[in-house]
Amino acid sequence: MSYIYLKKDTPKKGLPKHKKIIILFLILTGSSFLAFAVLPILKFQLEYSGKFKQIIDPSAPKLSTSNILGDSTDYTQLSNWFVNTQENLLPVTQIDTSTKSTYYLSIPKLKISDAVVKIGSMDLNKSLIQYPQTALPGQLGNTVIFGHSVLPQFFNPKNYLTIFSTLYKLNQGDEVYLKYDKSNYKYVVEEMYEVQPTNMSVLEQRYDDKTLTIITCSPPGTYLRRLIIKATLSTN
Numbered sequence: 001m002s003y004i005y006l007k008k009d010t011p012k013k014g015l016p017k018h019k020k021i022i023i024l025f026l027i028l029t030g031s032s033f034l035a036f037a038v039l040p041i042l043k044f045q046l047e048y049s050g051k052f053k054q055i056i057d058p059s060a061p062k063l064s065t066s067n068i069l070g071d072s073t074d075y076t077q078l079s080n081w082f083v084n085t086q087e088n089l090l091p092v093t094q095i096d097t098s099t100k101s102t103y104y105l106s107i108p109k110l111k112i113s114d115a116v117v118k119i120g121s122m123d124l125n126k127s128l129i130q131y132p133q134t135a136l137p138g139q140l141g142n143t144v145i146f147g148h149s150v151l152p153q154f155f156n157p158k159n160y161l162t163i164f165s166t167l168y169k170l171n172q173g174d175e176v177y178l179k180y181d182k183s184n185y186k187y188v189v190e191e192m193y194e195v196q197p198t199n200m201s202v203l204e205q206r207y208d209d210k211t212l213t214i215i216t217c218s219p220p221g222t223y224l225r226r227l228i229i230k231a232t233l234s235t236n
Contacts (some may be wrong), residue, residue, distance in 0.1 A: 187231035
C-alpha cells in the first residue's frame with residue numbers, strides 16, 4: 001500500500017492591525033509635513049512670482065543645486081549670501097559709522113515696526129543688517145538692508161529669522177520708514193524683481209539719488225533666488 005503525503009499550505013499572516021495603523025499614521029504624517037512645506041512655495045510661484053521680473057546675469061557664477069537645496073551653509077550669516085564676496089567688495093564710501101551703528105526700519109503694510117538694523121554686523125539671527133560700505137539712510141547712494149525669511153506661515157515681525165517672510169506682498173507705492181540718528185525717512189517702493197544668488201549688482205552705489213534696497217531670499221523658505229525691493233526717498 002502506498003501513501004502520499006501532501007504538505008498543508010500555511011496561511012500567510014498579514015501585518016498585525018496595530019502595525020498597519022502605525023504605518024498608515026507615519027505615511028499620513030509624512031505627507032502632511034511635505035504638503036506643509038511645499039504648498040506655500042507652489043502658491044508663491046503661482047500667485048506672486050509672476051509679478052517679479054527676473055534679472056539674469058549670464059556672467060555670474062553658476063550655483064549648483066546643492067547650494068540652494070539643503071546644503072549646510074549657514075544663511076543667517078550674511079557673509080555666506082554671495083559667492084566670492086571678498087573678490088567683489090564694493091569701493092569704500094565716505095561713511096562715518098562712529099556715532100550711530102544702529103537704526104530702525106518699519107513697514108506698516110507688513111506690521112513691521114521699529115525693527116533693529118545694524119550697520120556692519122553679519123548675524124541675521126539678531127537684527128536686520130545694512131550691508132557694509134553702502135549709504136546711510138537719507139544720504140546720496142544706495143542703502144542696502146538684508147533680512148532673513150522662512151516659510152510664510154511662520155512669519156513673525158518680531159522674530160529676525162522670519163521678519164521678511166511676507167516681503168513679497170509689497171507693491172509699488174508702499175512705504176518703508178527708516179529712523180536714523182533722530183531723523184525719520186520715508187521711502188516709497190518703486191520696483192520689485194528677483195536675481196540669482198550670485199548677482200552682486202544689487203549692492204552697487206550710484207550717487208545721483210537716495211535709494212533703499214531691501215533683500216531677502218525667494219521663494220520664502222528657500223535659497224533659490226533673491227527678492228529685491230527698490231525704494232526711493234520721498235520728499236513729501
